[in-house]
Amino acid sequence: EVQLVESGGGLVQPGGSLRLSCTASGFALSKYWMHWVRQVPGKGLAWVSRISGDGSTTTYYADSVRGRFTISRDNAKNTVYLQMNSLRAEDTAVYYCTREYYAYSDHWGQGALVTVSS
Amino acid sequence: EIVLTQSPATLSLSPGERATLSCRASQSVTSSLAWYQQKPGQAPRLLIFDASKRATGIPARFSGSGSGTDFTLTISSLEPEDFAVYHCQQCSSFPTITFGQGTRLEIK
Numbered sequence: 210e211v212q213l214v215e216s217g218g219g220l221v222q223p224g225g226s227l228r229l230s231c232t233a234s235g236f237a238l239s240k241y242w243m244h245w246v247r248q249v250p251g252k253g254l255a256w257v258s259r260i261s262g263d264g265s266t267t268t269y270y271a272d273s274v275r276g277r278f279t280i281s282r283d284n285a286k287n288t289v290y291l292q293m294n295s296l297r298a299e300d301t302a303v304y305y306c307t308r309e310y311y312a313y314s315d316h317w318g319q320g321a322l323v324t325v326s327s
Numbered sequence: 328e329i330v331l332t333q334s335p336a337t338l339s340l341s342p343g344e345r346a347t348l349s350c351r352a353s354q355s356v357t358s359s360l361a362w363y364q365q366k367p368g369q370a371p372r373l374l375i376f377d378a379s380k381r382a383t384g385i386p387a388r389f390s391g392s393g394s395g396t397d398f399t400l401t402i403s404s405l406e407p408e409d410f411a412v413y414h415c416q417q418c419s420s421f422p423t424i425t426f427g428q429g430t431r432l433e434i435k
Contacts, residue, residue, distance in 0.1 A: 244424075252428075253414065253426055253427065253428040253429050254363075254371065254414055254416070254426040254429075255426065256423065256424040256425065256426065259422065259424075269422035269423065271423065305370055305371075310373070310376070311376060311377070312359065312418035312421070312424070313361045313373060313376045313416065313418060314363075314371075314373060314416075315373050315382065315383075317370035317371055317372070318370065319369075319370055320370055
């Protein structure tokens with residue numbers, strides 16, 4: 210069974226940093242592109258970032274986070290990361306890790322809540 | 328950026344009725360569109376991809392249609408478990424992805 214489990218969420222002050230982890234099981238992580246998608250509670254979904262599955266580690270970012278967020282992966286640990294720096298109040302959201310399937314997301318984690326507030 | 332507009336924002340129907348949800352793109356996304364279902368407190372679930380293909384395990388009462396800029400998700404006969412929020416997503420503008428704002432399907 211495919212499972213994605215996010216961790217690392219919490220409360221952080223504006224300007225602070227946080228690293229989210231997504232631990233995968235039930236499939237070969239190295240064979241899949243992976244994404245982070247966020248959702249302000251009660252609002253719509255917003256794509257954040259994606260990373261390739263192979264050794265090239267090609268990455269892409271939404272304009273709103275480029276230069277502040279970094280996606281990475283450790284296939285040996287079956288884990289994808291999202292390092293978030295210079296956090297702003299508008300980054301407050303539930304962050305989902307997803308597995309890519311033909312550019313869509315066929316499996317989602319349960320989400321990690323990030324709250325940016327003083 | 329390709330903007331997806333979903334309508335209506337809220338749809339009130341009764342079990343057994345037919346639901347028709349719309350997603351309109353600001354420019355053509357060919358058939359690179361998906362629909363997701365999200366229930367309260369849960370992550371989204373992929374229902375439809377490539378505009379009309381059902382994902383694994385999705386009941387036949389869910390169907391998708393459209394291409395270019397206008398897309399429709401149809402639920403032929405609503406079951407109690409179908410009342411949820413539905414999101415559309417486009418993947419045409421690789422490498423970025425955008426979502427619509429969602430349609431809430433509620434029990435009348």
